[in-house]
Amino acid sequence: MLILLLASVGRGQAQIPSILIQPDIRVFTVLGALRAAGFDEGSLLLHPAGLPIAREFRNLPAGLKARLENFYDSHRGQEDPRQELTKYISLAFVIDGPPDFKPLLPAGQMPPDAGSVAELTSLLAEFYAKARIESVWSRYKHLHDRAVLDYRPSINRMIMTTEGYLRLRSGVYRGRQLVLVPDYLVPPNTFNARTYQSSYYFLFSPSSSPKISEIRHQFLHFLLDPFAARYPLPAEERKVLREIMLVGSEQPESVQYGVQEMVTESLIKAVEMRLDRLPKAEAEASLNEAARSGALLCRHFYAALQRFEKEFEGFQLYYRTLLSGLDIDAVWEARQAAIDSPPADTAPADRPTELERLIRQANSSLGSNDLERAAELFNLVLDRHDSRNGEALYGLGITAVSRGDKNAARDYFGRAVASQSCPDSVKVWAYIYLGRLFDLDDDREEAILQYRAAVALGDDTRGAQAAARSGLLEPFQPK
Numbered sequence: 001m002l003i004l005l006l007a008s009v010g011r012g013q014a015q016i017p018s019i020l021i022q023p024d025i026r027v028f029t030v031l032g033a034l035r036a037a038g039f040d041e042g043s044l045l046l047h048p049a050g051l052p053i054a055r056e057f058r059n060l061p062a063g064l065k066a067r068l069e070n071f072y073d074s075h076r077g078q079e080d081p082r083q084e085l086t087k088y089i090s091l092a093f094v095i096d097g098p099p100d101f102k103p104l105l106p107a108g109q110m111p112p113d114a115g116s117v118a119e120l121t122s123l124l125a126e127f128y129a130k131a132r133i134e135s136v137w138s139r140y141k142h143l144h145d146r147a148v149l150d151y152r153p154s155i156n157r158m159i160m161t162t163e164g165y166l167r168l169r170s171g172v173y174r175g176r177q178l179v180l181v182p183d184y185l186v187p188p189n190t191f192n193a194r195t196y197q198s199s200y201y202f203l204f205s206p207s208s209s210p211k212i213s214e215i216r217h218q219f220l221h222f223l224l225d226p227f228a229a230r231y232p233l234p235a236e237e238r239k240v241l242r243e244i245m246l247v248g249s250e251q252p253e254s255v256q257y258g259v260q261e262m263v264t265e266s267l268i269k270a271v272e273m274r275l276d277r278l279p280k281a282e283a284e285a286s287l288n289e290a291a292r293s294g295a296l297l298c299r300h301f302y303a304a305l306q307r308f309e310k311e312f313e314g315f316q317l318y319y320r321t322l323l324s325g326l327d328i329d330a331v332w333e334a335r336q337a338a339i340d341s342p343p344a345d346t347a348p349a350d351r352p353t354e355l356e357r358l359i360r361q362a363n364s365s366l367g368s369n370d371l372e373r374a375a376e377l378f379n380l381v382l383d384r385h386d387s388r389n390g391e392a393l394y395g396l397g398i399t400a401v402s403r404g405d406k407n408a409a410r411d412y413f414g415r416a417v418a419s420q421s422c423p424d425s426v427k428v429w430a431y432i433y434l435g436r437l438f439d440l441d442d443d444r445e446e447a448i449l450q451y452r453a454a455v456a457l458g459d460d461t462r463g464a465q466a467a468a469r470s471g472l473l474e475p476f477q478p479k
Contacts, residue, residue, distance in 0.1 A: 018171045021180040023144040030092040031185035032057045033127045037072035047205055049143050050184035056136045064130055075117050089192045090114040093201050098128050147182040147206035154212050154387045167314040178222040182206045193218045212383045220268040227319045228263045240328050266297035274305045291338035299334050355385045362395055375399045390422020394430050410437050425461035428454050432467050439476040
């Protein structure tokens with residue numbers, strides 16, 4: 001069952017799906033109007049697929065184009081282009097759809113950033129009609145459909161892993177919804193998370209390396225936000241925590257979180273660290289960084305989650321146990337120690353990246369024949385860094401071979417050779433394994449094509465060329 005299309009059904013009445021991944025024509029229209037107004041003229045790059053879409057909005061009637069440009073210029077602040085963009089994205093999620101684009105909230109209830117540009121709605125209906133948005137939307141629908149298909153497996157896997165860890169279903173609270181919105185008119189590596197009442201949105205630009213960890217963060221907000229509101233800390237503890245949060249801040253209003261938000265952010269960071277199974281030293285650095293950033297209870301929750309993992313109770317029942325035993329003095333000491341400790345980015349420049357570390361650990365597990373751990377780490381690479389990572393796909397292919405799953409192995413090796421990030425030293429052996437798998441299925445013609453591809457690649461890592469030529473001479477026979 002696809003988690004992203006999971007709907008809660010009760011007593012004969014279908015409910016709205018709790019999690020969706022789909023484009024949003026409101027966002028598409030607002031971003032199109034911004035492009036027409038001259039936003040991002042060369043200051044921020046677009047995904048190559050977004051360039052022809054942006055060009056669709058250049059040839060507007062002169063009067064409309066002038067009014068859009070005047071609006072954008074008159075509402076431009078001192079922020080960099082990415083900060084400017086967030087105001088309009090915020091607006092897109094609090095207006096109705098075509099053809100009128102009316103605000104869904106009264107002016108006084110609008111988020112401040114959206115309210116600052118809310119007058120754009122008076123131009124959107126005209127822009128929608130004269131720019132023929134429906135026609136443009138339809139012409140590029142295949143791109144958004146492709147993005148949905150590309151992201152869905154990784155997001156489904158992330159949801160199942162996260163729900164499984166917490167022993168908590170995403171549909172536990174009715175009437176709440178998380179909508180993941182891909183759009184090619186936002187710059188690559190741009191992520192915008194918004195929460196309005198019970199609706200959670202996450203806007204992202206599709207890329208060849210999906211950043212699933214950012215989506216996971218918003219998903220965890222969707223799952224965990226209700227708990228801090230339902231089970232607040234005692235008033236005295238909230239007061240002391242607020243005082244700790246204000247230490248060192250000359251402007252109280254600049255503190256990033258309120259106490260309730262701080263509790264949830266601390267919990268989310270702790271869950272992420274436990275899901276990622278960080279080594280001890282890296283976990284300690286991340287805990288210090290969390291305390292410096294204001295997530296004061298992250299260390300408390302990190303330890304409490306280690307106990308939770310040994311229990312059988314679901315998170316919904318266990319949450320109040322996580323809050324028990326909170327030591328305010330320890331929170332204060334951890335905050336001070338984190339401030340005094342050097343930030344993680346002072347590490348040597350040649351320290352391996354997380355991606356490199358995960359690949360190294362996965363290959364080590366594979367070499368030790370710990371197939372379950374190897375598969376877990378390779379999948380983590382695909383989830384968090386690059387869904388088309390050639391080394392991870394190859395590693396999963398080897399894992400599948402070791403388990404005797406020929407179909408899965410063929411799929412992973414096929415995806416590895418198609419991966420642009422796959423080094424030749426890995427790709428050559430993926431071709432060889434494909435040839436051997438086809439030989440085992442008595443498909444000699446296809447096997448020869450794979451061996452020839454390995455020979456043509458020319459890489460001779462671990463005697464690859466001799467193995468490929470051997471496969472050309474006679475069908476592979478396992479020893």
